[in-house]
Amino acid sequence: MKLVVSRLCIILVLVGCSLGTYAKASEDTETAFNTLLDEIWQYELSVQPVSATGYGVHLFDDRLADTSPAGLAAEDAQYRSFLARLATINSAELSRNEQITLQVQRYRLQDYIDQYAFNAHFMPLTSESGFHSSLAFLPAMTRFKGVEDYQNYLARLAQFPRIFAEQIYWMRQGIATGIVQPKAVLTGFEDSVKAFIFEKPQQSEFYQPFLQLDSVAINAVEKNRLRSQAEQIIQDSVFVAYQDFYDFLLQEYLPASKDNIAATSWPKGLEYYQNRSNHYTTTTLPVEDIHQLGLSEVKRIRAEMQIVLDGLDFEGDINQFINFLRSDPRFYAKTPEELLKQASYIAKKMDARLPQLFNILPRIPYGVAPVPESIAPKYTTGRYVAPTRDDQPGYYWVNTYALDKRPLYALTALTLHEAVPGHHLQISLAAEMQNLPNVRRYSYMSAFGEGWGLYAEYLGKEVGMYTNPYDEFGRLSYEMWRACRLVVDTGMHVKGWSREQAIEFMLENTALSEHNVKTEIDRYISWPAQALSYKIGELSIKKLRLKAQEKLGERFDLRAFHDAVLAYGSVPLSVLETNIEHYIANQP
Incomplete structure (x- = not known):
């Protein structure tokens, strides 16, 4: 008995030493990681002084960035050094939340390096x-x-x-x-x-x-x-x-x-396009798979459009109905003020429904304002602009240029995407997470953020925001717009589509005005692969929601699910999947 006890004591002592060593290693790793994160953040502020001002750091308020050849080369060298140091961190010794931070920081640094390498x-x-x-x-x-x-x-x-x-x-x-x-x-x-x-x-x-x-x-x-x-x-x-x-x-x-409009006409163009696709979607999906996914979604959404049309007293097919929507003056505001007032009304109406969908709401308010006149003619139909100071709100921008091209039947979907429960809600919640490091609070991953924005349009359907068939058709048209993006973006940049072919495809399948379609197509041409992020992200969120509903059954709570999606800020889709699996496993 004494011998057994002695051996047990030895074992416990050895285990205790091992655990103590591991705890010390974990503590050292965590400290080194957080120190590196802060060093990277401080460096970013110093070389991006305007961003620093926007984050409320006023040490560099008299500076603009150094974009000279020497300046950009020095930044690239520093970002590569940071990435190499990040690779030495033993992620197994970090907490789950820190492991997410590691992935986000790596993603951010890699993007800086890739853009410089491809001469963006x-x-x-x-x-x-x-x-x-x-x-x-x-x-x-x-x-x-x-x-x-x-x-x-x-x-x-x-x-x-x-x-x-x-x-x-x-x-x-x-x-x-x-x-x-x-x-x-x-x-x-x-x-x-x-x-x-x-x-x-x-x-x-x-x-x-x-x-x-x-x-x-x-x-x-x-x-x-x-x-x-x-x-x-x-x-x-x-x-x-x-x-x-x-x-x-x-x-x-x-x-x-x-x-030539294709990204493949640039040096290393195909490689660059796949790199941008990987960056914006946070996946490694092949371009051809994305193109086929787009065609499949277009077919599905068109069938849903037909169901809406069947419920109306309209003689004609979907394309004739779309032409009717584009040309009937009842669907267009007469003045910029009318358009802004309608957008504001929709936004306020959605504000009242947010408690049905979320337990946690942001403190930061938002306003509704027109797109500045200096950029409006070639600008997209709407956008969210996050606050740049702590005494400012966010803003939902509505484009009031060419009013006969800004249909009211699509305004509800646009408002939900750009304001709430879309970009304003998601971005503000992330910025207010004081427990997260700055790289997590202020990084924006397009697949997550834009996927959430498109999903937010769908949420309006669940809380009664689309009050007539025209608004519902407008919602479907906006979803179709994002599905078409998968087709036309990959089509133009990789598969040899012409600009005219892409415009015709969009006009055939969405209720967007011709002006909007041309503006959007030009955006996709000049900003390769960014447009892929919306549908890829939205489909991922919907897939995870279905998984949670099937696994939890009666225990599924929509508000808790949404809180779980947004709880970690903007993250890669693979991380989002892990987060939701963790949420499912921990439901009582």
Whole structure:
């Protein structure tokens, strides 16, 4: 007996030593991991100073990014170093939540590295926007509480000539190597640049903060000095930079833009497209599989459209009904105010239904506003813009340009996608998760976020938001729109489809106006594979919901399921699947 006890004591001592060593290793690994995460985040803030301002960090408010060749090369080297150090972390010694963080951080770093490797910086614009229009967010993003804030803002405006010169340099590299946008998507693009050039500085949106000076606690002498400086810098730096870019577009870039619309016409184009597909969908699905999935979804949704049509007193087929919807004035707002008011009404109506779908709701409010006039003509029909300061709401943007192309029957689906329970709810909840590291709170994975947005449109059906057959057909048309994306995006970039063929396919199968269809097709051409994320993500969420319902039966709670989907922020679809399996296994 004594011998047995002695051996047991020895075993316990050895086990205790082993557990103590493991606990110490885990603690050391966790500390090293969190230290690395913070180092990466601080570095990102330093090289992306405008983003830092948006996150409420004001250490770099007088800076703009260094996009020079040396600057971007240094960033690439640093991101590669971070990724290598991340690979040394033993994930087995991390908690489940930390393992998710590891995957998100790896995803984020890999994207930086891939984009640089494929020379994506040679094309700093898409059909609907570019670096020049992104800078227009500066007035809204900047804190204006005192003289220093205004001086920092002016210091940024004074750097516009450098930023524009660096981007023009990269676009010239694109011309030299064939990495340019197609002619088809750039028609009238120069107008989006000209929109920022005025006769007087006071007319510029960059001058707007100085119109608010009277409400800021700064003495009169300082106010006059700041206004004078602003006028000079906007006239001599901002307007000059935009004019130089405008001239470059007309004289060099537009004439050199390519005729072929496919990503495969760029150097390493097929490899680049598959890389972007993997990035945006967070899967490794082959392009051909995505194309066939799109065709299958188009067929299924068209059958559901026919069911709606069968319930109406309409003589004709789906395509005739779509033409009727496009042409009947009853389905279109007469003024921008009418469209905005209807969008606001729908949004508020959905607000009241959110408790039916969620236990946890965000604190951050949102507003409804028009897409800025400077970008509206070539911009998508709506978008969510997250707040850039802690004293701001999010905004659901509605495009009020070309009102006869913005159908009211689709407005409910659009509102649910962009506002609630779509992007505003999901993004705000993630940003408010103080227990998560910054990389988790502020990373956005398109398959998850856009998949959630499309799923949010469907949720409106479950809480009675589509009150008539036209709105329901509009919802199906929007779902069809995302299914068509799988077909036309892969079709144009890999399978040899023409722009006209893609437009015809969209017009044939959706109730989108011709203007919207052309705008969307140009977006897909100039932003390869991003459009694949919506349907891939939505189908994954619906599949996981069905799995949870089948496994849990009467124990399934829709609100708890939605909370579980959103509980970890934006994550790859494989991680989402694991999260839901964990949720199912832990239900009482």
